[in-house]
Amino acid sequence: xxxxxxxxxxxxxxxxxxxxxxxxxxxxxxxxxxxxxxxxxxxxxxxxxxxxxxxxxxxxxxxxxxxxxxxxxxxxxxxxxxxxxxxxxxxxxxxxxxxxxxxxxxxxxxxxxxxxxxxxxxxxxxxxxxxxxxxxxxxxxxxxxxxxxxxxxxxxxxxxxxxxxxxxxxxxxxxxxxxxxxxxxxxxxxxxxxxxxxxxxxxxxxxxxxxxxxxxxxxxxxxxxxxxxxxxxxxxxxxxxxxxxxxxxxxxxxxxxxxxxxxxxxxxxxxxxxxxxxxxxxxxxxxxxxxxxxx
Numbered sequence: 001x002x003x004x005x006x007x008x009x010x011x012x013x014x015x016x017x018x019x020x021x022x023x024x025x026x027x028x029x030x031x032x033x034x035x036x037x038x039x040x041x042x043x044x045x046x047x048x049x050x051x052x053x054x055x056x057x058x059x060x061x062x063x064x065x066x067x068x069x070x071x072x073x074x075x076x077x078x079x080x081x082x083x084x085x086x087x088x089x090x091x092x093x094x095x096x097x098x099x100x101x102x103x104x105x106x107x108x109x110x111x112x113x114x115x116x117x118x119x120x121x122x123x124x125x126x127x128x129x130x131x132x133x134x135x136x137x138x139x140x141x142x143x144x145x146x147x148x149x150x151x152x153x154x155x156x157x158x159x160x161x162x163x164x165x166x167x168x169x170x171x172x173x174x175x176x177x178x179x180x181x182x183x184x185x186x187x188x189x190x191x192x193x194x195x196x197x198x199x200x201x202x203x204x205x206x207x208x209x210x211x212x213x214x215x216x217x218x219x220x221x222x223x224x225x226x227x228x229x230x231x232x233x234x235x236x237x238x239x240x241x242x243x244x245x246x247x248x249x250x251x252x253x254x255x256x257x258x259x260x261x262x263x264x265x266x267x268x269x270x271x272x273x274x275x276x277x278x279x280x281x282x283x284x285x286x287x288x289x290x291x292x293x294x295x
Contacts, residue, residue, distance in 0.1 A: 041065070041263040064264035068236060076225065077232035082272075083213060084147040084228060089207035093199050093236060095152045100161035101187050107156050118155035128219075135220055142223045147216060151209075157202045164198040165191055233265040 035055070038050060044059040068074065102108055103115065126134070140146040168191060176186050192199070217231040227235075 037263050037266055041260065041267050043260065044283075047261075064260040065268075066235075066269060067261050068264050071236065073224070073227075074229075074232055074236075077227050077229045080144075080226060082227040084144070085207050085210040088148050088151055088210040089203045091148060091153070092157070092205045092206045094154055096154060096202065097161055097192065097195070097199065097272075098158045098187070099153070100158045101165055101191060103158060103162045104165035118158065122155050132219060141220050143225065144226055146220045147210070147213070147228075150216075151206070157206075160202065161195065161198055164195055168194055204277070207276070211273060212269075229269055233269055236265060237262050 014129075039055065039057055041064055042060055042062065043057045044061040044063065045060040074260065104109060105111075108114075125131070135141060135146060135150065140147075172190055173186055175192060182190070212230060213228070214230040214234065217228060221227065221231075
């Protein structure tokens with residue numbers, strides 16, 4: 001008996017040690033490239049032209065960031081990105097929550113038909129050209145609302161919220177109805193406050209998607225005043241690459257290069273998400289456990 005316990009204890013220690021080593025390896029794989037991007041963004045064009053991996057800036061310089069922020073329109077693009085992320089994520093979560101609340105009711109007529117239609121939209125789409133024609137017919141071309149309205153609904157998120165709403169005890173809803181509360185009051189005062197983990201998880205995923213979205217602008221926006229940060233960064237990188245190519249033989253001595261500006265813009269675009277994520281981490285972890293345990 002003692003030998004079995006000792007053997008199990010040794011196996012457990014080996015397993016834990018293996019997990020620690022594996023976690024350290026994965027951490028290094030993730031952190032080292034990120035650190036290299038951050039360090040290289042503060043390096044001069046000359047040191048970047050020499051190539052190689054850097055753990056610390058060989059020639060410290062902020063010229064890359066100055067080149068990024070030298071264009072005043074970068075602040076307009078930053079405002080557009082923030083606005084479409086906040087409005088888009090907030091409206092998406094609210095709209096999906098309203099639909100999911102209706103789907104969670106067993107007495108909803110035609111619920112199976114609506115669910116089948118919703119599931120079909122998860123696997124099939126109209127295609128790029130029909131979607132473009134639809135956006136054009138709705139008058140959303142060169143409009144800020146092209147970032148918001150097409151992204152309002154996701155049946156996948158509706159399923160997540162619907163399952164979470166079903167886990168809320170019906171006795172809470174029954175007691176609220178006995179006190180005279182209507183559906184809207186029950187939804188806003190009971191279901192939404194109790195669903196913060198699910199709402200925060202969906203808001204985080206949708207917010208990151210809105211922040212990183214580049215293709216929507218490429219397809220539907222030609223007005224530069226409506227360019228988000230990602231599209232503006234693309235313009236800066238293209239312009240810097242053209243500038244580097246035009247300086248024949250001088251790319252080594254330039255204070256900024258296309259690579260340096262590209263690294264700086266990566267840091268600028270990633271920083272807001274890195275700041276927001278820790279604030280939602282508690283709800284995000286709780287949201288990932290939705291449906292994992294059934295009593």
